[in-house]
């Protein structure tokens with residue numbers, strides 16, 4: 140009985156190579172992108188992701204401040220909740 144290799148041996152077939160991180164097309168080894176278009180696309184996505192992450196950090200920060208204020212308010216303004 141011959142065991143079938145489920146993993147495709149791309150390196151044997153094509154030699155060492157990489158894949159474009161954007162569209163997955165085979166690229167020369169150590170090349171992250173197949174074209175300048177894909178590189179621009181990737182950088183755009185990375186920028187968007189970074190912006191979103193910054194926004195979520197700001198949001199978490201605001202939430203934290205609000206929670207602290209909720210707990211601190213009765214002490215800051217005595218008589219507010221009594």
Ligand SMILES: [Zn+2]
Pocket residue numbers: 159160161162163164172173174177
């Ligand atoms: Zn590409």
